[in-house]
Amino acid sequence: MTGMPGASRPSGRSTLWGAISTLILEGLVVAVLAVVGTGIAALMLLLTG
Amino acid sequence: MRRIGPALLLVFLPALLIPNPGWAATDVTVSELLQDPAAFEGRTMSVVGELVGDYGFRRDGWAWSQLNGDSYATAPLLEGGALSGSNAGIGIRAPAHVIRALDPPGDYHHRGPLVRATGTWRYHDEDRGGETYLDVTSIEVLRSGAELSEGLNPVVAGVGAFLVVIALWLGYRSRKRSTG
Amino acid sequence: MLIRPTAEDLRLIGCNLGRVLVVVAGTGLVPLAWALVAGESAPAASFLVMIGAFGTLGFALMLRPPHTDQLEWSHGMVVVGLTWLIVPALGAIPLVLSGHYGSFIDPYFDAMSGLTTTGLTLIQDLDHLATSLNFWRHLLHFLGGQGIVIAVLSVFAGGGAMTLYYGEARDDRILPSVRSTARFIWLVSAVHAVVGITALGVVGRFVLGFRPGRAVFHSVTIFMAAFDTGGFAPQSTSLAYYHSGVFEAASAVLMVAGALSFGLHFALWRGGRKVGTNLEVRTILATFLGTLLLTMGGLAGAGIYQSLSGLSRQGFFQVLSAHTGTGFATVPTAELASWGGLAFAGMAIAMALGGMGSSTAGGVKSLRVGLTVKALSAQVRQILLPEGAVISTRYSHHGWRQLNPGLVQAVMGVSLLYVALYLLGAGAGLIYQLPLQSALFESVSAGANVGLSVGITEPSMPVFLKLTYLFQMWAGRLEFVAVFSLIGFMFALARGK
Numbered sequence: 001m002t003g004m005p006g007a008s009r010p011s012g013r014s015t016l017w018g019a020i021s022t023l024i025l026e027g028l029v030v031a032v033l034a035v036v037g038t039g040i041a042a043l044m045l046l047l048t049g
Numbered sequence: 050m051r052r053i054g055p056a057l058l059l060v061f062l063p064a065l066l067i068p069n070p071g072w073a074a075t076d077v078t079v080s081e082l083l084q085d086p087a088a089f090e091g092r093t094m095s096v097v098g099e100l101v102g103d104y105g106f107r108r109d110g111w112a113w114s115q116l117n118g119d120s121y122a123t124a125p126l127l128e129g130g131a132l133s134g135s136n137a138g139i140g141i142r143a144p145a146h147v148i149r150a151l152d153p154p155g156d157y158h159h160r161g162p163l164v165r166a167t168g169t170w171r172y173h174d175e176d177r178g179g180e181t182y183l184d185v186t187s188i189e190v191l192r193s194g195a196e197l198s199e200g201l202n203p204v205v206a207g208v209g210a211f212l213v214v215i216a217l218w219l220g221y222r223s224r225k226r227s228t229g
Numbered sequence: 230m231l232i233r234p235t236a237e238d239l240r241l242i243g244c245n246l247g248r249v250l251v252v253v254a255g256t257g258l259v260p261l262a263w264a265l266v267a268g269e270s271a272p273a274a275s276f277l278v279m280i281g282a283f284g285t286l287g288f289a290l291m292l293r294p295p296h297t298d299q300l301e302w303s304h305g306m307v308v309v310g311l312t313w314l315i316v317p318a319l320g321a322i323p324l325v326l327s328g329h330y331g332s333f334i335d336p337y338f339d340a341m342s343g344l345t346t347t348g349l350t351l352i353q354d355l356d357h358l359a360t361s362l363n364f365w366r367h368l369l370h371f372l373g374g375q376g377i378v379i380a381v382l383s384v385f386a387g388g389g390a391m392t393l394y395y396g397e398a399r400d401d402r403i404l405p406s407v408r409s410t411a412r413f414i415w416l417v418s419a420v421h422a423v424v425g426i427t428a429l430g431v432v433g434r435f436v437l438g439f440r441p442g443r444a445v446f447h448s449v450t451i452f453m454a455a456f457d458t459g460g461f462a463p464q465s466t467s468l469a470y471y472h473s474g475v476f477e478a479a480s481a482v483l484m485v486a487g488a489l490s491f492g493l494h495f496a497l498w499r500g501g502r503k504v505g506t507n508l509e510v511r512t513i514l515a516t517f518l519g520t521l522l523l524t525m526g527g528l529a530g531a532g533i534y535q536s537l538s539g540l541s542r543q544g545f546f547q548v549l550s551a552h553t554g555t556g557f558a559t560v561p562t563a564e565l566a567s568w569g570g571l572a573f574a575g576m577a578i579a580m581a582l583g584g585m586g587s588s589t590a591g592g593v594k595s596l597r598v599g600l601t602v603k604a605l606s607a608q609v610r611q612i613l614l615p616e617g618a619v620i621s622t623r624y625s626h627h628g629w630r631q632l633n634p635g636l637v638q639a640v641m642g643v644s645l646l647y648v649a650l651y652l653l654g655a656g657a658g659l660i661y662q663l664p665l666q667s668a669l670f671e672s673v674s675a676g677a678n679v680g681l682s683v684g685i686t687e688p689s690m691p692v693f694l695k696l697t698y699l700f701q702m703w704a705g706r707l708e709f710v711a712v713f714s715l716i717g718f719m720f721a722l723a724r725g726k
Contacts, residue, residue: 018498019420025497026486030478033517034545040522041541044529083561101356102464103447106438113437113472115464121354132331132353134688136465140472157269157359178474179539181561197357199271205326206274212281216254219288223247226294 075167079118079137082170086181090172096183097165097191098122101138101155104148112148116141116166116183117155125160127197141166143185152194163192233725234718238304240295245308246315247290253316253372254283260323260368264361272359275326282319303714310715313703317341320369327362329353331688334695341699343369345706346589348460348556348680349698351688355465360446363463367453373706374457374487374589375418410491417494418456421486425452428479436475447471455483457589460556460680468546468557477546477559488513488553488584490596492627506625509585512599513552520579521548527572547681551579554590556680566667566683573666580670580679581651591678591705593647596626597640604637646709650676650701657697658685676701 077094099122105113117138124130143166155161168185171177234242257280264273300308317340324336335351342349343366352358352366426448433444450463464470468477489497496504504510525544534540543559550557558565568576583592607622614620622632654672659665663685671685675698686698704712 015416015498018500019417022494022497022501023420023424023486025501026489027482030481030485033549034478034481034541036518037521037525037545037548038537038541040518041525041529041544042537044522044525045535045537045540048526048529048532083563086561086564102470103437103439103443107436108438115356115466115470117356117465119354121357125357126328126354127357132329132688134353136354136356138356138464138466140466140469142472155357157357173534173536173539173543175536175538177472177538178542179534179536180469180472180559181564182472199269199359201270201274202326205271205278209274209277209279209281212278212285214281216281216284216288219285219292220251223288223291223294226292 077170079116079139082139082183083137086170086172089170091169093167093169094183095165095167096139097163098138099155099161099163100141100151101136101161104151104154106145106148110145111142112145113140113142113182114148114154115139116164117161122155122161122163125155125197127199128160140180140182141168141185142182143168143188147185147188151188151190155194157199158197160195160197162190162194165189165191231717231721231725234722237295237297240293241297241300241304242307242311243290244294245300245304246311247287249308249312250283250287250290250315250319253320254280254287256368256372257283260361260365263364264359267360269359269361272323272327272361275323276361276365278326279319279322282322286315286319303718306711306714307718309707310711310718313344313707313711316372317344317369320344320365323362323365324352327358329355329358329362332692334692334699335688338695338699339366340369341702342680343367343459343461344373345678345702346370346374346457346459346554346591347675347678347702347706348454349675349682349686349702350461351686351690351695353688355463360463363450364446366461367450367459367463370457370459370461371418371453374453374459375414413495414491417491417498421456421483422452425456425479425483429476432473432476432479437471437473451480452483454557455480455555456487458484458487458554458556458584458591458678459589460550462557466561467559469559469561474542477542480557481546481549484549484553484555484557487555488588488590490585490587492587493585496627503625503627508599508603508624508626509596512602513585513595516582516595516598517548517552517579520552520575520582521545522575523578524548524568524572524575527568527570527575530571531569533568533572548575548579551576551679551681552582552584554580554583554592554677554679556674558681562682562684565681566670569666573670576681577670577673580673580677580681581647583677583679591676593644593677597644600624600632600637600640601644603632604641607632643708647676647705650705654697654701657694661691661694671698672701676705678702678705 075094077089077096079096079098082089096116096118098116098118100114101117102115115138117136119137120133121130152162153159166183166185167187168183171184172181173179257276261273261276261280264276317337321336321340324330324339325333329352330336331353338351429448429451430444433439433447434441439447447463453459454461462468468480490509525540528534528540528544534543546559581592582598583594584590586594586596603622603624607620610620623629624632651673654675655669658668658672667683667685670683674681
């Protein structure tokens with residue numbers, strides 16, 4: 001559907017840091033979503049008695 | 050004469066997987082538990098089946114495993130048992146010392162021990178994030194585990210080796226053609 | 230008028246298909262080595278047959294090389310369409326020989342399910358399956374998820390390789406050349422493999438208390454099923470087997486990583502400053518929270534989970550599994566089948582929408598959902614504005630782009646095809662008097678390559694239903710274009726002039 005104009009190969013150092021930061025970000029996303037999910041669950045239990 | 054014992058066991062063991070209210074009121078099968086797990090919430094019961102997979106010994110002193118109540122529990126495929134659908138298993142938790150004494154759990158190389166596990170059915174346990182499992186207090190071994198082995202089929206091995214040789218020959222031919 | 234393919238066309242297709250099969254034959258050495266190390270001689274022999282079959286067919290197809298290496302669009306599509314039919318057929322050989330299947334179609338179903346990263350299974354007595362065969366089932370997820378063609382492109386990448394790349398439903402050409410893009414995809418996968426397998430292995434060994442060898446076995450198989458949003462599991466009780474929130478959390482991170490497009494992975498690796506405005510990211514967050522709300526509302530309303538810990542952990546994991554297209558379950562099949570009303574709606578919508586494009590997830594895909602919503606809102610605005618007013622709609626996807634009618638048409642066309650695919654499977658289920666809700670759930674699960682089941686997919690199910698789900702898995706994974714190209718090619722071969 002779409003391309004990615006102007007993209008270039010990441011350099012060695014940025015690749016390593018990029019990999020680490022991406023993995024940390026993925027973990028954080030799941031943690032935040034889980035917290036939001038717990039909030040939604042609490043709300044739903046409250047609403048349904 | 051020696052062979053009669055195991056043969057009788059094979060005949061009668063499947064009966065243990067079927068609940069018999071007159072004989073033991075608390076016996077429940079794995080398939081009943083899977084069909085309506087909520088109905089048995091908090092009830093103390095005995096469940097018969099084969100322990101399979103792993104014994105996970107945790108730091109809190111508990112051990113976890115899986116109890117299968119399917120036909121393979123009494124008649125594994127490698128001992129001539131017939132195919133009868135997917136596995137039917139439940140999770141069990143028991144004190145580590147209870148599990149430690151048992152034969153290895155069932156897998157490709159082993160027929161796991163067939164046991165009668167007695168304990169309380171925890172349905173959507175609040176303390177364990179909504180998990181469902183049998184909280185076992187005692188285990189009675191009905192039939193000990195055994196080693197299973199699947200013999201190498203020479204025909205399959207022969208066909209495999211033949212095909213690999215053909216493939217290598219064709220690979221040599223195609224390489225020769227593309228370079229030539 | 231259809232033009233009959235020439236001998237050169239057939240040579241081009243055959244030679245490229247042959248290359249793919251030879252690479253898969255090489256891949257088969259991994260489970261063979263595993264079987265030998267694990268002392269599983271009978272499965273080892275069956276892997277030898279499989280490797281020989283792949284190699285023989287592959288090299289035989291390469292015997293008559295074409296005069297040119299320039300693949301045209303149609304050639305690439307036909308190669309991909311055929312690859313995804315033939316690889317599961319030969320890949321099913323060790324499964325057939327294992328004795329764990331009741332018919333020939335069942336192992337083919339499982340191999341297709343593995344390759345398309347679906348996760349529905351017809352295997353019997355999985356808990357006694359040889360570890361090497363179990364590993365092979367999961368390796369099929371990895372092969373299919375990372376893209377067999379990607380594997381071949383990183384090695385060969387001849388002229389016209391781009392058509393193969395698009396054929397496997399990958400849209401983001403991240404780096405200037407196809408080969409460097411393919412290698413970046415492998416780099417992302419390798420990094421996640423090292424971290425993911427280590428994390429799952431450590432949890433398995435030190436939290437769950439598994440023996441070291443078994444901890445490795447579980448971590449390798451679960452990694453491949455999670456990162457490739459597959460859904461097979463080494464034991465019959467899926468992820469409920471582990472009884473561990475920590476293990477589920479580690480798997481969840483890998484499932485999320487698998488549902489991200491490789492374009493987004495690339496953007497994140499380079500700093501990811503503009504990721505927040507990306508339409509795909511915003512859409513998937515919105516649809517995930519929406520379906521989570523629906524499912525949890527349904528579960529709480531029906532009183533299925535009455536504790537906060539149960540509802541949040543089980544509800545969250547099941548929706549995440551559905552939306553990423555993974556198909557892991559922590560609740561038994563029969564229990565999942567009892568989730569009616571809003572909970573069913575939430576789960577079915579999550580499965581149908583799926584993850585991001587150019588990822589291993591299936592379904593309509595977030596970018597298409599986001600663009601459809603954008604296009605519809607633009608139409609509404611057009612109606613509300615004075616006649617003759619011109620509005621332009623932009624969207625962010627690795628840079629700002631203009632929404633044009635051609636793109637909207639293509640997006641809506643594919644989205645509609647997915648809806649049709651889901652209805653096809655549901656209709657097939659209704660023929661066998663299955664309840665509408667169950668038929669729809671299982672059909673969406675197959676068509677969107679998810680793998681969650683309410684119990685319909687079992688060895689004793691009707692053959693026609695197995696064939697329908699097989700087609701759904703294949704067409705859904707390839708996003709239709711390669712499928713239509715292959716059908717057109719076959720027609721031209723038979724009726725062309």
